[in-house]
Amino acid sequence: MESYDVAVIGGGIVGMTAAFFLSKTGKKVAVIEKNKIATGTTANSFAWINASSKAAKGEYMHLNARGLSGYTKLAQTFGEHPLGLNPCGQIWIAPKNDAVRYDELKKRFSLLQQEEYPVTWVKSKDLQILEPSINYMGEYEGLLSFSEMCLDAPRFVHFLSQQLEDAGSSVVENNEVLSLASDDSGNVTGLLTANGEIKATQVLLAGGPNTPELLASLTGFAGFANRFPVRKSPGILITTPPLGTKRLTRRVIYWEQSPDLHALPHFSGGWRIGSDDMDGVIAEEDTPTNRKFAANCLLKRAREFLVGIPDDLTVEDCKITVGIRPVPDDGQSIADIFPGTENFFLLVTHSGVTLAPALGELMAEFICTGERPNELETFSLKRFPGFS
Ligand SMILES: Cc1cc2nc3c(=O)[nH]c(=O)nc-3n(C[C@H](O)[C@H](O)[C@H](O)COP(=O)(O)OP(=O)(O)OC[C@H]3O[C@@H](n4cnc5c(N)ncnc54)[C@H](O)[C@@H]3O)c2cc1C
Structure with missing residues (x-):
């Protein structure tokens, strides 16, 4: 033995x-x-490596920040590519006309600054340069966390x-x-x-x-x-196929608005897309019909929020995945x-x-x-x- x-x-x-x-x-x-x-x-x-979503969570935020620096150290030894790391950075964006969410994002920014977390505030004009494929429906500002990454x-x-x-x-x-x-x-x-x-x-x-x-x-x-x-919390994501020369987002993007969306450049060459409210409509043991409904909603929303999704792209072309989060x-x-x-x-x-x-x-x-x-x-x- x-x-x-x-x-x-x-x-x-x-x-x-x-x-x-x-x-x-x-x-x-x-x-x-x-x-x-x-x-x-x-x-x-979704595999976004971050601590910016845990601002104000004390030790838990520090633990997440330690996770980020852990990846940086591993990358120094082994290189980013073998690890499957994409050090692309992340941006939270909020519409200025939604005072509640805009103020929340500002608050997150100042909490992260107090923690000396590497963030910067991005004005609307710069945002358009950083992320030209976002469909800005009005004036948006953003919070850029440039050390954050995503992982294969x-x-x-x-x-x-x-x-x-x-x-x-x-x-x-x-x-x-x-x-x-x-x-x-x-x-x-x-x-x-x-x-x-x-x-x-x-x-x-x-x-x-x-x-x-x-x-x-x-x-x-x-x-x-x-x-x-520990409870189980299901989450649904769609991943588009590679979109040729089109670049939907360069970084991980979180829309701080309702309805919400998040998207990142996936390693397959496509984009991985999810939203918190769509997670709410699926269950661990779900029917394919319900999953397809949620996936369709995600794709429809992504089409509204991003410029460049081909008109003929359907959820049948995308990979639909449901994962179960272990949540204490x-x-x-x-x-x-x-x-x-x-x-x-x-x-x-x-x-x-x-x-x-x-x-x-x-x-x-x-x-x-x-x-x-x-x-x-x-x-x-x-x-x-x-x-x-
Ligand atoms: C939709 C979604 C989005 C997410 N987004 C993020 C994100 O952006 N950033 C982030 O940091 N985290 C994110 N998470 C959370 C993160 O993915 C999980 O916390 C993490 O993957 C959990 O890893 P794990 O190794 O604990 O679990 P798992 O990957 O499930 O591994 C547990 C393993 O144990 C094995 N196992 C179970 N029972 C036995 C047994 N009896 N004998 C042998 N093996 C067994 C299972 O087969 C499984 O392979 C997300 C999760 C979901 C679902």
Whole structure:
């Protein structure tokens, strides 16, 4: 039976990045993934790396900013292209005649400035130069976050997988973890999987949106399935095919208006488009008709907001994806050791694309030293009822 220092459950961006940092400390790691790596939420993410949407969120904002600098550091070592990074920057735009949203954006700007986050305010004329393909219906101004990026998340995960293999660790696909293995005193000794037992000194669960159900089956406490403080939040995106010479947006764009939209230049050569209110009309187990309805609404809106979408482009030409966000009840990350255990750790978060390098590195430190880094203090389970 193979034996590892750490077994990581889940081959999404969160588990794979933690595994990468663990392996950098010399640990022999096995990532166990029930499907193929990077096919869960990570594959269906908008994948905008940012902290500007978390202004005023204190430690959580700092953690996201740490995620951004984590990518910058990785890019300095490996280069942007192998990681799938596009350092394109991002702009929030708001119409000046919508006083509420315009003021909100101004407030966000000043909060980010107070945090010394790299942002600048963009007047209407400059906005038109920076993003000429936006259909400006009136006077708009914007907030430019020039250090933000977008990520080809599956590419990044596959890059990490190669790094792990090169370092002598293992990435095991198509093997479902069924439960924890433990000794007579209840200490976790590894994993029982569909393909047999895997011995590990420590275990990290990074199972994404199914964390509550997974915890129930791993620990045998069925109640976790309903009571663990993580909910599922579905999101729909459409990705256009490559549009030839047309460039819809150069950066990640968020329209701070109602109805809203966000769009970014996708690695496939097309544009990835979503909106918060369309996420509200779909469900995890949805009908194709409902998804198509939401996708049509997105394309229609994109046509209104952007110049250059070909008249004959339909949703049939686009890729429609629905991803399930794992969202802890207060919207922030859970990074902890499981109560009552000494070697079973847990990492689950929304904004996992942004946060992966920050949480992965800090969690690796936690697992290796047994001491919780100060930066993770805020993100322990004890803030939730029943875990204090
Ligand atoms: C529409 C949408 C837009 C988003 N936009 C952004 C964004 O712009 N920026 C951002 O930072 N974040 C964004 N997110 C959130 C981000 O994508 C997620 O937080 C992140 O992908 C979660 O990664 P994960 O590794 O935790 O989960 P996953 O990618 O789902 O990985 C978990 C893995 O665990 C595996 N697994 C589950 N059970 C078992 C088992 N029993 N045995 C073995 N393996 C198992 C699953 O198969 C899966 O591969 C978005 C999400 C969605 C849905």
